[in-house]
Amino acid sequence: MLKLLIEKELKEIIGSPKFIMMFAISSILILLTFYVGGINYKKNIAQHEAAKLENLRSMEGIKDWRLIEHNIYLPPSILASLVNGISNDIGRNVDMYGRGEIRPHGSVYNENPVYAAFRFLDLTFLFQIVLSLFSILFTYNAVNGEKESGTLRLVFSNSIPRGKYILGKILGSYAALSIPLIIPFLLGCLVLSVLGIQLKGSEWFRLALIINAGILFMGVFITLSVFISSVSRRSANSFLLLLVIWIFVILVIPRAAVLISGRFIDVPPIDELNNKKNAYNRELAETVLNKLKTFKADGNEDLFAQFEKYMEEVNDDKDEKMNSFGSKLDEERKNRQNVQSDLSLTLARISPAAQFSLASSIIAGTSLTLSQEFLSQAKNYQNVFKTFQQEKSGGSSGGGMKMIMVNEGDEPPDIDPTELPEFVYKEANLDSIIVASLGDFGLLIIYTFIFFAGAYMAFRRFDLR
């Protein structure tokens, strides 16, 4: 019986003229996404390789590793080309020195602002907008439409439990609407291999997870539509209501989340922080001055040495205070920033569209943590590089200096750039990706169940006449 209801729903959707249109549109868009993503990836790989070569070439002829400053790059990844996340917004290039603060720069959108204006077509965008709209388009009248067209009475002149009918509707729609998603998706994978792009086993698996997230997201809209269509009596009303909900879910909630968290959690601007630091610095300088005035020499010892020692202590004290003040401010700001972004993510997660896009970007490795991850791996590399520099130049910088002076007359040999330790960006492992995306998968499933329960309850009270 359930099978019959599912089959009927499946056949009805697949047989409708609008299904062919949907299939065509979603095929074109999905294939285009894979094609553009693949082409971009290949172009990025070529650029990446060229940049690395150029990096090595720039070191030729240099005689001392301590004089080397070079670049490391966040490597392109095929998943990032398909699910952009923040990968185009963040700096992908770090100027690498043995010491000092490092700061990634050179984002894709910075280099090519025209891309920023239009963004790339990626799977997240596509699924968010297109799949949700298609789900609504095919199921907004799932229940009230059958009442309007008069088939509901004939169906329920038979011995059909209402719950089964709703379940059949939802599962049938699910099955039918997965087809124009899965088939082009598989063809898209084919496009990648035609382009000569090879995916690792784990990347295939992650791609499969992404399409799963897409299907779950679609399921939220299917159950929601069936729910709304069994609440409202007229299909025209349910269509309008669903459009309003769609606008909120896709456009309003995620943006509002960012605005609201910005309103409620103040993150002091960097300038304010610097002003505070400067003010405190002046204050400290004044106390140093005061201390200077109160210096009393102890008659027995060398006055000059006494003063030097006294002032060194005063200055050390000042530095220490200044450092702890500064890092406390930095820390506070960072904490508030974290609170703000946690709040906005939490609020945004009210929207299944945000749940889906967060899940898919986590899986693709392009979520918000990508920039922190790149920075921290770059910092680790900085230590490796620094150690390498020290080894190459024979210990501390002072020792190196002496050595050069001793060998003054000889021409030192060029360095061999290929000895430079390579920066390899390590992507998060599969387990931690799955764990990190579990919450959003869970939310998508919970929403589906809530709407399913809603549809079931509403349909129990639905007037079948």
Place this chain on the structure above:
Amino acid sequence: METMNKTAPILEAVNLSKKYEDGMLALNNVSFEVKPGEIFSMLGGNGAGKTTTINIFLNLLEPTSGEAKINGIVTHESPLEAKKNVAFLSENVMLYPEFTALQNIDFFVKLGGKLNYTKSDYQKVLKRVGLQTEAHEKKLKGFSKGMRQKCGIAIAILKDAPAILLDEPTSGLDPKAGHEFVKLLADLRDEGKAILMSTHDIFRAKEISDYVGIMNKGSLVMKKSRAELQGENLEQLYVQFMAGYMDTVA
């Protein structure tokens, strides 16, 4: 006569009343029964309560008081059990427009619990109800009302339930189609079905019914058997009952 009375009724309305939420009393203490091999026609104008009665039999509505029984099962108590015993044809049969006639029939017949028919069984019945062969594989969206009605009765026949409910099945059919339809109903009655039909077609009602009831404003104001109607002018009776009721109200 004795043996006739002993057969249990398949369809039974017992003091059936229905008051809608807006206070409209659509059915007022209506009782009747239909036994196997009988056609009972409810005659009545628009708003008499005919569809309400049928909806209660199908549990699409709950009665305010009284009960409707199919095969002895109270419909609002065990609707799923009760509905296994009934086939239904509405005034305007609506099927899935994107499915062919055969696909629609396959779906609804299976929904009615009959899983073992073959395509040729369907075609045989479609031929019997007079749907031309060329239409069998055509999508429903191009079908006329008469053609849809034929699909509907084919579904009802294939469900092969002991009771058949028909809500104004001949309204809107041309005379030839109406005549053929009535002949088909008589055949089904002869096969032993208990048939409850609502109609405002006095002549067809008299032609085939074993019992005729006249409904007015929710009440069953007259019930006569074929024998009792012999020699009576049903049209006159109908007008009288309607007028009489009107008079008492006024």
